Amino acid sequence: MISKKRILLVACCLSLVIVCGCSPISITEEQKKQLISADPVFEKTLEAKAEFDSQIAELRARFSGEKSIYESKAVMLRREFEARRAQFYSDVNQIKSYLSPQRKKIKVELDIVTEDYKNKLRNQKAVRDMLNQAKSIVDGKISATLSPKDKDEWRKRYDSLSQEYDTITREVSLLKEKLYILKLKQRSLIQ
Numbered sequence: 001m002i003s004k005k006r007i008l009l010v011a012c013c014l015s016l017v018i019v020c021g022c023s024p025i026s027i028t029e030e031q032k033k034q035l036i037s038a039d040p041v042f043e044k045t046l047e048a049k050a051e052f053d054s055q056i057a058e059l060r061a062r063f064s065g066e067k068s069i070y071e072s073k074a075v076m077l078r079r080e081f082e083a084r085r086a087q088f089y090s091d092v093n094q095i096k097s098y099l100s101p102q103r104k105k106i107k108v109e110l111d112i113v114t115e116d117y118k119n120k121l122r123n124q125k126a127v128r129d130m131l132n133q134a135k136s137i138v139d140g141k142i143s144a145t146l147s148p149k150d151k152d153e154w155r156k157r158y159d160s161l162s163q164e165y166d167t168i169t170r171e172v173s174l175l176k177e178k179l180y181i182l183k184l185k186q187r188s189l190i191q
Contacts, residue, residue, distance in 0.1 A: 032046060099189050103189050106182060106185050106186050106189070107186070109182055110179070110182045110183065113178050116175055117172070117176065117179055120168060120172045121172060124168045124169060127164050127165045128165060131158065131161040131165055134158040134161055135158055138154050138155050
């Protein structure tokens, strides 16, 4: 037969394990009756354990309810965040669109000025070529047998081409400056 001390020791260990909740050990009603008959004082411990189990179950149920509340709040916050993010990007795009007409206007102006600049450069080259040819004729490099009247006409033509070349060179310089400013405007509006 098992001694009372041994049963008491096992009962105490069991009660500690049960009360601490370290391990969910359950015993049958028959085993419970055996414990009480071996140690009638242990019945109070078992009653306390039943009360603790009830409290734990109540806490677990309350926590489970709160858990679902917090989880639904988290889902709601996630939805609010996603909606706020979508609104943010919508607002940003709307603000960016306010400058769209200015960007388009600058782009059109830039295209026009670029084309003008290229045309002026072609004109400048053509006038420079005619100017060089006229200079060669006036200097006698191309045709040494020109009459003084023809030479005088070529000299007038050379002077006229020289003025035209200077005018075109100034226009090219102004267009180059305008292109620089337009490109600077275009870069300043990039987002």
